[in-house]
Amino acid sequence: MFQRLVRAFIGTTNDRALKRYQARVPAINALEPQIKALSDDALRGRTAEFRAQLAAGKTLDDILPEAFAVVREAGRRVMGMRHFDVQMIGGMVLHEGKIAEMKTGEGKTLVATLPVYLNALSEKGVHVVTVNDYLAKRDAEWMGRLYGFLGLTTGVIVHGLTDEERRAAYACDVTYGTNNEFGFDYLRDNMKYRLEDMVQREFNYAIVDEVDSILVDEARTPLIISGPTDDTSELYNRVNAVMKELVKDKSLYEKDEKFKTVHLVEAGTEKLEEMLAEAGLLTEGGLYDIQNVSLVHHANQSLRAHALFTRDVDYIVKKVTEFGQTQDKVIIIDEFTGRMMEGRRYSDGLHQALEAKEGVPVQPENQTLASITFQNYFRLYPKLAGMTGTAATEADEFSEIYKLDVVEIPTNVPVARADSDDEVYRNAQEKYDAVIALVEESRAKGQPILVGTTSIEKSELIAGLLKQKKIPHQVLNARQHEQEAGIIAQAGRPGAVTIATNMAGRGTDIQLGGNAEMLARVEAGVGEGPEFEAALAKHKAEVEAVRPKVKEAGGLLVIGTERHESRRIDNQLRGRSGRQGDPGASRFFLSLEDDLMRIFGSDRMGGMLEKLGLKPGEAIIHPWINKALEKAQKKVEARNFDTRKNLLKYDDVMNNQRKEVYAQRKAFMTTEDVSETVHEMRRETIGAMVDKAIPENAYPEQWDLVGLQEKVERILGLNLPVADWAREEGIDETEVRERLEKAADEAYAARVANIGPELMRQVEKSLLLQIFDAVWKEHLLALDHLRQGIGLRAYGQRDPLNEYKSEAFNLFNAMLVDLRERVTSVLMRIEIRTDAPPPMPEPVRVMDMRHPAPDGAMGGELEYADAGEAPAYGTAVQAARAPMTAAAVDPNDPTTWANTPRNAPCPCGSGKKYKHCHGRG
Structure with a gap:
């Protein structure tokens, strides 16, 4: 009660912070006419002037208003984009080393140019960290035009670069790259033998895009450089053959889905010992005797692979061509973004167990040579900032682990999206029937629809149901990874139906009527040139013609088919609708068979709903359900935070x-x-x-x-x-x-x-x-x-x-x-x-x-x-060793024999070492 009164009178901490930033915006705006009057060369010349001022003793804060005004004008001239006032606030938040929470479509990529330019003036380098190579290359190319116009250099770090290319990219004023590449370069640098072979400079300032995804979701994932160990692939295959039969009897093991663990019961252990002995794998003693410790490890990982992991949910099997050879590989699916995690492997032999399970070539295990967690890597930066659309739910973790405060930046235009209460059905079939019915109804009036799922399996299930109804649709998941930009570009078209497996870090807005620029890029294959300009003009005209119809139909409708363990992922899906004041709507459809409801909900909920008179096909809709689900999600988030915090204590x-x-x-x-x-x-x-x-x-x-x-x-x-x-x-x-x-x-x-x-x-x-x-x-x-x-x-x-x-x-x-x-x-x-x-x-x-x-x-x-x-x-x-030659030693001239190294053969031809022959004494 007292806190509510305080907030009513003096505002929240966030409100007070925004007032402080807002007070600086008029000073930036007042400089706009003056900066706008400058020629291109004069505008570019301000960079050298700023650097001279810093050398003379001024601080970055002293020149912030003028630097931001210069970037705003450069953005208008180079890209036709003028920073909004709220984007100026976002830039100040990032410059102070905090997290700016900005809704989807508010232009976070453009906001980053403000603090990046300002901090790059110190000539110590600025790193902009993205979640994937596509966004790193796209943003470096896109924003690099602005930096280049102002006289700054831009580099990009992606997989496959040589050390020389990496060194050149790090030497630039602004360097874009993924969290993995930056981290691995740090580890590799600390395995080099000469200073000149190192590629990174001293750490200065980093801005992390999708900061919640990188610093929270991936924080349980240490980076490791490893070398090969002994090949035990055959043992994985032999143990897998045994486990494949054992798991058919579910009474032999117990699985806890809430904590994602599995173990054999006593009867299961006895059965496994018996089967391993028959297979010739257990030759002496019991399974848990010291000499069989390796066998226990392989059996445990094989059990987890069979009982806890599902194909097309946790991983997929895909043909991959490497070094001229094509073979099937097990590729992990990121539970947060739905993307394929190329090259990433589960640790401690689990990935090998999955490969054996799926019958693909088992890759050898590796031994750690160097490692670091993302928490400790990013804490190496003297100044760190981040931006995302969803950080408030993890504010405590950002503060405790990284000492980063979260500031919620208001939208440029008020959000007009209508978020409906969740609809809860008794079983999955009823839920999917309701989803399809809403899709048909919304599509009939020309409303674009985005259907969010939590796995490839679910997205393909819904795609099958839509196919039965002959409803045209696009599927965006790890299998369609390459067509991602084109699919999202079309998702705002009238009546378009797009099914997506999670939406974090997509880096492309769903714009009502369609994304003209992305459509033009897909058609032209490039982002510039006459062909691109012609395609852009054509698609802009098409989009402008249909946008009013889409708005009239209600804007983008987001349908969630399941609640995720993390509220942020749900918010990311919702946030795809209602960008820049556009109309939109969102609704989540749940069933008692959903993983979150089944694992964390009450076992008595189904019976309670039946007693309340819930009939087949009917849904229960009530704010209390939303609150109960939110509590369950908070519990899971708290548990995951404890896991990450515990990992950090050890690391x-x-x-x-x-x-x-x-x-x-x-x-x-x-x-x-x-x-x-x-x-x-x-x-x-x-x-x-x-x-x-x-x-x-x-x-x-x-x-x-x-x-x-x-x-x-x-x-x-x-x-x-x-x-x-x-x-x-x-x-x-x-x-x-x-x-x-x-x-x-x-x-x-x-x-x-x-x-x-x-x-x-x-x-x-x-x-x-x-x-x-x-x-x-x-x-x-x-x-x-x-x-x-x-x-x-x-x-x-x-x-x-x-x-x-x-x-x-x-x-x-x-x-x-x-x-x-x-x-x-x-x-x-x-x-x-x-x-x-x-x-x-x-x-x-x-x-x-x-x-x-x-x-x-x-x-x-x-x-x-x-x-x-x-x-x-x-x-x-x-x-x-310096090159040594025998030119100074002539076997025919004993006076030169003294130049012979002591351990070399004696030039006299005796066959003895020089120190034991003519070199004695």
């Missing part, structure tokens, strides 16, 4: 270590001479060896000098009589340490002299980076294993997260010890070959991504597979 542990590793790695790369670092590692390694062999306050007879001698020989490659030192009078731990350090330093100095100081500096740096990568990769694998089993600590009344932090810290320290030992051991034994090294093959890189596991665990990853392992240490030495 934060790894993130702190990752930042430390990447910073240290970059320091190694920027240092020309790492000999001091190598020397310090050798001293620390010797110190650790001595401390372990000679405990504090121990008597000489308690020293483990035999073990120390073995370690000295194994790690340092030195044959020293360490075990005899204990018999010497007055020797202590310090003396032992100093003797070992002196012997190691002398041996290493001799090796440096033999190889050559300049070459040795290159070898040290190359090996240091290679070994650092190797131990980090192994550390990531250890963390993966730790994460999978840490939840069991809860049974011992211990907090799994605190246990994970403690164990991860110990593992990290162990990794550093391992790094020092390996670097010391390899460099103390390094030898250089004189023959020219073979050229290093370029690793074949294949995009291979992973997606969230459905059980909500840390689970899913987005993966970039690298078919090439890191080069072996010997190869690294060859690559680092």
Whole structure:
């Protein structure tokens, strides 16, 4: 009550923020006549003037009104689009590093040009993040005209670019790209061996389009770069043959659709053991004995593939041509956008289990080489902003995870869409009958209709029903992905019926009468030129002629055939209607058999409706139903938020270590001479060896000098009589340490002299980076294993997260010890070959991504597979080595033999190494 009174008198937080932004708009508008009077060259020249003002000490906020006025005028001249006042407000919100919630059709792409131009003036680069390559290329081309007119450069990052092309795109003032490409480039950069090979600049400012889709929906999806492991595809196929028979008896397993989990009951486990033994897979012990742990993993994933995943709902099987070969592949369907997720794979062997289930070639599993979550990647930007049509429902998450406030921007023209209450039917058949009846009725009066579904299966079911009624229609789902723009362009035509699987991130408005520009692009195949202009003029005339008829018919009618788990997805569908003040309507049709109603609704609801006298074919329509459904959706959203937050807590542990590793790695790369670092590692390694062999306050007879001698020989490659030192009078731990350090330093100095100081500096740096990568990769694998089993600590009344932090810290320290030992051991034994090294093959890189596991665990990853392992240490030495030739050594002239490397064959022809022949002494 008190809050309502406060809001009535002083307004909401959003209202107060809008008043503050609105107060700056008149200043921008007042500059319009002055800016409009400038010539094109003078307008373009303002960019250099702004940069000079910034160099002189002004801030971006100081020049904001004038910069926004310049962009507005450039938009009018270049694209024939003048920014509305509310778009100016949206630009200010984005510039301040907040999220601008703007309804569909309000021109978010154009709004972004304001803060992008302003922040690009600092010459530190601005990233605009989109949800797919199509939008990245389209927006870069479309808005790049405006930036180019004002003297800024625009780049675009999409899949398939070379490092040189990526570096050039990142060097531009404005860079468009997808979240995946930006993230993978960050990981790949931190696997490079030279600073000049890195493609990204320092992070500055990013605007994320469809911010809710990228920072919320995909936040359970860590990005991973991985390399190949042993091929176990045959085991997946053999386990699948067993599981295919077992799942026919549903009494053998229990499935929880609410939490998307499945497990075998006791009878199921016994049956599975019996079947695996018959198949020759279980040869000794029980299924859960330690030696069969791999078999349990394969069986669990196969069970999930059969019991939790449905073809044409969660994934499709499609023929794909790669490297000249065509084969069937399992491709994931994004539950939020309905798009095919090309190259993305479920993690932890689940995708392999699905491939075995569908009888397509099973791809090998991969091992993590580098990973990061989207949360931690986007928090690397000093300033981050976002825009979307639906962010208010996730405002708490944006604030807690990303420190981003959401500001709802008013529409340019009031929304005239009529949103009806949901209609609830007893079963799916009755619901679909009602949907078809409404489609027929609306189409008869010339009203365009958009029917939203939650899966390909449902969209094709409705398409079949419309076909039976001979109603022309278009289907937009993952199978028709390529025709997407053309289908949406036609969706506003009179009487048009379009069936769409989710509508997030489509990037194209449904305009009443049709989208003339998109129709022209589809017809001409390009977005400019005489052919395009002719097609545009023709379609504009057609659209203008039919638009009044469509408005009179009621505008676009949106029909939802099911409620999604997230309210945002429903709002995105609704938001397709009523753009820019157009008339429109929306209505959702539900049944008690829908997943959301069945899983989260009350089991007694069906009986209650019958008692209320609900007859077959009748619907119940009441605001209370809407509120009940909204509560169910809120519960699911809260659960998903907890999952993402839990993932982030664990990833934060790894993130702190990752930042430390990447910073240290970059320091190694920027240092020309790492000999001091190598020397310090050798001293620390010797110190650790001595401390372990000679405990504090121990008597000489308690020293483990035999073990120390073995370690000295194994790690340092030195044959020293360490075990005899204990018999010497007055020797202590310090003396032992100093003797070992002196012997190691002398041996290493001799090796440096033999190889050559300049070459040795290159070898040290190359090996240091290679070994650092190797131990980090192994550390990531250890963390993966730790994460999978840490939840069991809860049974011992211990907090799994605190246990994970403690164990991860110990593992990290162990990794550093391992790094020092390996670097010391390899460099103390390094030898250089004189023959020219073979050229290093370029690793074949294949995009291979992973997606969230459905059980909500840390689970899913987005993966970039690298078919090439890191080069072996010997190869690294060859690559680092300066070219060496035998030209300076003449076998017929003994006076030149001194130039022979010590480990090379002696030029005298004896067959011995030079150091054992004429190089002795």
